[in-house]
Amino acid sequence: MSEERKSWQIKDEAIYQDLAQMMDLENEEIELLKELKPEAENRSREMTEDFYSRLFAHDTTKEYLEGKDMEHLHNMIGEWFVEIFKGEYNEDYVRRRLRIGQIHVEIGLPVRYPIAMMDIITNHGEQIAETSRDPAKAKAAFRKAIALDVAIFNQAYEDKQLKHLVELVGNERLARRLLQGIQ
Numbered sequence: 363m364s365e366e367r368k369s370w371q372i373k374d375e376a377i378y379q380d381l382a383q384m385m386d387l388e389n390e391e392i393e394l395l396k397e398l399k400p401e402a403e404n405r406s407r408e409m410t411e412d413f414y415s416r417l418f419a420h421d422t423t424k425e426y427l428e429g430k431d432m433e434h435l436h437n438m439i440g441e442w443f444v445e446i447f448k449g450e451y452n453e454d455y456v457r458r459r460l461r462i463g464q465i466h467v468e469i470g471l472p473v474r475y476p477i478a479m480m481d482i483i484t485n486h487g488e489q490i491a492e493t494s495r496d497p498a499k500a501k502a503a504f505r506k507a508i509a510l511d512v513a514i515f516n517q518a519y520e521d522k523q524l525k526h527l528v529e530l531v532g533n534e535r536l537a538r539r540l541l542q543g544i545q
């Protein structure tokens with residue numbers, strides 16, 4: 363037996379709000395992250411160097427980067443990183459980041475690769491948080507933001523799978539049942 367779930371009713375634009383709310387950031391945590399923005403800007407190149415070093419070290423990920431303008435990609439992911447410290451975790455924030463997730467769906471990249479990169483981002487984020495006037499709280503805040511990014515990447519992939527399955531089988535309830543493994 364499969365039940366209807368409240369989360370199944372949350373669709374399209376409402377997902378942005380749902381995810382933004384899940385973050386549960388306190389005002390003080392937002393303040394701490396904002397204060398760290400200049401430090402994040404200073405360190406973002408170091409983060410992106412580590413990031414692409416790992417991707418270039420593996421044939422399975424390197425393949426996607428061949429022929430790409432790497433300077434542009436360093437800048438793009440650098441901006442994505444610094445945005446974590448802007449203190450505006452609203453629907454637009456989620457929408458922009460979901461679009462970035464979708465770009466990865468569209469290049470045929472398995473979701474495990476972006477998610478496997480989150481430790482590099484977390485490592486740099488935590489080093490930045492260490493320079494805060496309240497390192498423990500700043501780290502906790504940063505981890506919430508990264509949890510949201512993991513959720514967003516997954517959401518981008520799941521949206522696409524569900525959309526195609528709904529097109530194939532004709533209705534969403536059946537598609538969800540199939541994804542659950544119920545025939």
Ligand code: HEM
Pocket residue numbers: 417423424426427430435438439442462465466469471475476477479480483
């Ligand atoms: C936490 C993980 C990741 C983040 C935050 C991230 C972020 C980004 C951003 C911000 C862009 C620019 C999007 C735009 O044009 O607006 C981008 C593009 C791209 N990313 Fe990632 N990325 C991640 C993981 C990966 C991985 C694992 C690969 C595998 C090699 C990858 C390959 C690419 C490629 C090839 C593009 C260029 C797509 C195109 O325009 O053709 N990314 N990424």
